[in-house]
């Protein structure tokens with residue numbers, strides 16, 4: 001296992017300058033160069049898989065299964081997906097939004113790299129949440145500096161070995177450290193900052209970035225609700241929500257922070273969760289490879305304090321051991337919205353349950369606790385889950401499940417409002433590190449047509465009025481009746497409706513023709 005060596009903050013300007021000057025050599029513009037780097041990163045992950053597994057075990061007590069499922073495999077699948085799609089994503093796109101008279105300009109959207117980007121990773125998925133953004137930055141043709149979380153020091157050291165050992169070091173560098181290094185990094189000029197972590201540091205980063213108008217992607221924390229109605233499949237809800245709290249010992253930004261359970265099914269839900277617990281961990285969570293540990297004593301103390309401060313009643317679990325950074329999956333019945341387990345993000349294996357009278361109350365509470373969470377988990381019948389989706393905002397959502405929407409490496413992932421902005425993963429990663437550059441090319445021969453834009457303007461007003469798009473609605477916002485459109489659309493009110501009518505007419509005509517030919 002390599003040892004973590006902190007970067008001297010005084011060398012950080014030189015590191016940033018180095019990758020920036022490489023960007024300006026245009027080395028990373030070549031698609032083939034990017035593909036080679038992504039392929040090398042893939043092999044870097046594969047060759048160091050054992051070291052990554054060992055480091056995840058040391059830092060977070062992650063067993064090999066979880067290290068593979070949500071760290072290693074997630075990254076290698078991301079890399080393969082990026083490699084397989086990069087040429088398609090990087091191609092110029094023609095724009096469909098151009099009036100016919102302007103098509104001569106041959107407008108296209110080019111996917112340009114942003115330049116040199118900074119990626120700051122968190123501790124909870126210290127491999128996944130560093131490598132996946134980096135893969136997007138490489139795919140889009142940027143150079144990058146990454147800073148792994150100092151709170152997962154063993155993984156941070158292995159990440160440096162992989163990134164600097166397998167990638168072109170003139171383009172991609174690793175900085176190790178905590179606040180002094182982050183502060184020095186934020187003093188440099190970046191073309192984008194990609195930050196994953198808590199909202200308070202996210203605010204520092206956004207403010208600092210604003211000074212130089214640097215765009216930021218923020219992937220932050222939240223108080224995500226789960227809702228279980230009386231019509232939900234209670235056993236399924238219990239099993240799936242328990243999974244959302246035991247994976248990575250609950251240190252998952254998209255885990256449900258609290259669950260609103262209909263009073264009628266509350267006891268059954270608790271019973272089924274206890275049953276599921278026995279099924280997942282027949283010998284308990286203390287002595288199994290399948291349950292992790294809290295990352296450090298500071299976080300352990302924070303979670304313990306949340307539980308100590310709570311007025312709730314422990315219904316399951318509650319065992320803790322600081323020497324081992326162990327916290328048993330714990331169900332707590334809470335009764336107030338001001339309870340510490342509701343007002344703070346637990347980021348650990350605590351499962352506060354709040355009984356509610358009905359879905360109206362659940363929706364009202366979810367909107368009151370955190371109006372723009374990262375995720376939301378409604379369990380119930382289709383009408384109920386549709387209502388939750390319509391009436392509660394969130395970055396993403398899994399219907400009738402724990403965080404499955406966040407478990408797919410190819411789906412866009414991100415928050416809304418104060419749970420973050422910007423999305424990545426799959427094509428969204430390529431897009432978030434690219435600039436959609438609109439390019440037009442005006443041929444010389446259209447000069448006589450384009451002359452309408454030049455002074456003197458006298459006599460040219462009629463022409464530009466003709467070019468202006470005309471409304472099909474009146475001052476009340478109602479769509480006006482148009483005889484021409486009615487005839488062309490065969491009386492349909494939508495394009496699809498019109499198309500269906502044309503199809504029916506054609507089929508009827510063919511049928512009639514056949515009939516008369518017989």
Ligand SMILES: NC(=O)c1ccc[n+]([C@@H]2O[C@H](COP(=O)([O-])OP(=O)(O)OC[C@H]3O[C@@H](n4cnc5c(N)ncnc54)[C@H](O)[C@@H]3O)[C@@H](O)[C@H]2O)c1
Pocket residue numbers: 120121122123124125129147148149150151177178179182183196197198199201202204205218219220221222252253254345347374415419420
């Ligand atoms: N939305 C997501 O995708 C996502 C994913 C994982 C974690 N999170 C959230 O992150 C939080 C926990 O992660 P964390 O504790 O590692 O986050 P953190 O905020 O402590 O640290 C994240 C990164 O910020 C750096 N940092 C710390 N202090 C800094 C400062 N003053 N200036 C600049 N950089 C600084 C750290 O060195 C680290 O690289 C939780 O709230 C969780 O929900 C969100």
Ligand SMILES: CC1=C(/C=C/C(C)=C/C=C/C(C)=C/C=C/C=C(C)/C=C/C=C(C)/C=C/C=C(\C)C=O)C(C)(C)CCC1
Pocket residue numbers: 069070074124125128251252253254406407408
């Ligand atoms: C349906 C068919 C089949 C069955 C397929 C099945 C059962 C697939 C099941 C897959 C599952 C359950 C996968 C779960 C994966 C979970 C992952 C990867 C979790 C990731 C978590 C992450 C990345 C967390 C991130 C956290 C963040 C961002 C914040 O902190 C077949 C295959 C049997 C047959 C065909 C049909």
